[in-house]
Amino acid sequence: MSTPEFGRAGWQARRRLNDLVRAAAQITVLTGAGVSTEAGLPDVRGAFGLRLRQRGITLDEFLASPSVRAEYWRQEKHFSRLVLGAAPATTHRALAALHRRGRLSAIVTQNVDGLHQGAGVPPEAVIELHGRVHEARCLDCGHTFPRERLGETTGAAFGAPHCARCRGLLIGGALLLGEQVSSERLLAALRALLLSDLLLVLGTSLAVAPASQMLRWAREAGIPVAIVNATPTILDELAAVTVTADVGAVLLEMLDDLDRAEPPALAPGAHANS
Incomplete structure (x- = not known):
């Protein structure tokens, strides 16, 4: 307050x-x-980004670990739903x-x-x-597109999605800790x-x-x-x-x-x- x-x-x-x-x-x-x-x-860095930081997750670890990517997308999906419901x-x-x-x-x-x-x-x-959370982007080719095109296939059960253009790793539009x-x-x-x-x-x-x-x-x-x-x-x-x-x-x-x-x-x- x-x-x-x-x-x-x-x-x-x-x-x-x-x-x-x-x-x-x-x-x-x-x-x-x-x-x-x-x-x-919630503060995106407090409720999302800092939660990742507290667990020691960096952008490099996102790139290196499938389990980290799955957890990232689970949290990103939750935050995206909160944003869609906000006015x-x-x-x-x-x-x-x-x-x-x-x-x-x-x-x-x-x-x-x-x-x-x-x-x-x-x-x-x-x-x-x-x-912005309304977008997704490829870490390899830089292609950016509306997040809703990802559908419901993100989260811990599915792992991280890949770019339809180059098969590179996708990430949410909001910068991850460690990105400039x-x-x-x-x-x-x-x-x-x-x-x-x-x-x-x-x-x-x-x-x-x-x-x-x-x-x-x-x-x-x-x-x-x-x-x-x-x-x-x-x-x-x-x-x-x-x-x-x-x-x-x-x-x-x-x-x-x-x-x-x-x-x-x-x-x-x-x-x-x-």
Whole structure:
């Protein structure tokens, strides 16, 4: 459970956050596991990836051991079902509203659930650093395709599936521990950041690189950073403001503040008193 800020310091931090958002023509948002857990999902690295790490499984072991691959696919199948049953939460919907206002440069996310797109943010505006669970990919030829094409033939009883093109080993679209974030995704994140006036960091402890590097890029470029998280992060000193509170509640307050400062345009044919 998140712990909201109370008292004058918390109010001042939220006011400073709202001031930064109002002043920014374009905002790049970095989201982490706290945004997914708001939707009822476990942290993929806590409930899936870290479980593998605790058992000592690495990408190299996935490649070397049929039993490890079977266990991987059993867990991946379970997590995929959880994602398919999840719906966008308050933070996802609030960021979609920010995009509709034309204020969102991009969302750079460490999450793999596709809920930003599910809330209405166009796929081209979402940079998924760690991949997405809705896909599967070949470790040999790099072929990527929708995960549902795997059907139900994955799991401990079936072992790991193979690529129809080259017979290489298939793996889920979400990066496994030991895999590197692609340079293309990192470059896309940097480009989006450099087009922005603010980096808004939501629901992440910033303990995982290279996502955490975005704060240093922002500082070097003179772009202010605002952090909203349920607990303090290890990079709070790089932020112009930190708000330790429920992320969804803070974003709703932020949107209310924007509505007062810049009322949303009426849809064609609508009337202010309708």
